[in-house]
Amino acid sequence: MAEPPRPGDQPGEAAGRPDDDAQAGSPALGGLAGAYAAKAGVSRGADGRIDVLKSIGGIRGLAESILPGLVFLVVFTAGGQLGPALIGSLGVAAVFTVVRLVQRGTVTQAFSGLVGVAICAFVANRTGQPKDFYLWGFVTNAGYIVAMAVSVFARWPLAGLLFGFIRGEGLDWRKDRRRIRLYSAATWILVTVLALRLVVQVPLYLADNLVALGTTRLVMGLPLYALGLWLAWLVSRPAGQGVVGNGTGTGRQD
Numbered sequence: 001m002a003e004p005p006r007p008g009d010q011p012g013e014a015a016g017r018p019d020d021d022a023q024a025g026s027p028a029l030g031g032l033a034g035a036y037a038a039k040a041g042v043s044r045g046a047d048g049r050i051d052v053l054k055s056i057g058g059i060r061g062l063a064e065s066i067l068p069g070l071v072f073l074v075v076f077t078a079g080g081q082l083g084p085a086l087i088g089s090l091g092v093a094a095v096f097t098v099v100r101l102v103q104r105g106t107v108t109q110a111f112s113g114l115v116g117v118a119i120c121a122f123v124a125n126r127t128g129q130p131k132d133f134y135l136w137g138f139v140t141n142a143g144y145i146v147a148m149a150v151s152v153f154a155r156w157p158l159a160g161l162l163f164g165f166i167r168g169e170g171l172d173w174r175k176d177r178r179r180i181r182l183y184s185a186a187t188w189i190l191v192t193v194l195a196l197r198l199v200v201q202v203p204l205y206l207a208d209n210l211v212a213l214g215t216t217r218l219v220m221g222l223p224l225y226a227l228g229l230w231l232a233w234l235v236s237r238p239a240g241q242g243v244v245g246n247g248t249g250t251g252r253q254d
Contacts, residue, residue, distance in 0.1 A: 097114040138198060148190060155174070159183045159236055190229070193227075196220065
């Protein structure tokens with residue numbers, strides 16, 4: 001957590017107290033945080049709840065995340081040849097990229113998945129070890145863990161940047177120590193998801209258990225991240241705003 005509760009602090013007591021040293025109201029910082037939240041793709045449904053499926057890219061996002069690795073695992077397990085497995089995986093990623101380009105998606109969005117798969121294929125081809133197809137994933141997971149932990153200790157928890165703008169808080173949550181603590185807890189949930197991947201998958205990598213490694217990689221990919229994102233949203237929900245009437249007879253959950 002960024003700041004442990006003080007003995008005299010009561011829930012909501014710090015609301016409205018500015019965090020002057022961090023310049024929470026800075027337009028420049030607000031613009032950067034807003035842009036980051038928008039690019040992260042986290043979105044909210046019409047009922048006010050987080051749209052988990054849309055936030056992870058929808059059905060297409062799931063397919064783009066799962067299929068290249070699944071094709072690699074199936075082709076290598078069936079034929080025992082690294083080359084065809086890498087080609088198949090790259091081919092699937094390339095098809096998704098072409099589809100996005102044809103549908104006029106952004107270049108970054110179109111090529112991000114292909115670049116990731118290409119790096120994995122390059123590492124595995126360079127070492128000649130099929131298990132090294134998953135090595136780059138360990139590196140990126142570790143990088144995200146470090147970045148998220150630093151964001152908490154710097155009192156800019158990543159979950160706050162992701163969720164604050166979606167909830168209409170902007171950077172105002174940084175003026176409330178309780179909100180910072182909640183967003184810090186939400187960020188630690190995401191860190192836990194990433195750490196669990198390493199705890200489970202690294203021993204399988206070291207044991208050369210490719211089938212188990214590939215399977216757990218699929219299961220603990222976007223599906224597990226989606227669960228962590230949902231839990232982080234619930235944990236960081238503002239007090240007293242569980243269900244808010246919207247004037248139409250329906251409720252909105254923040």
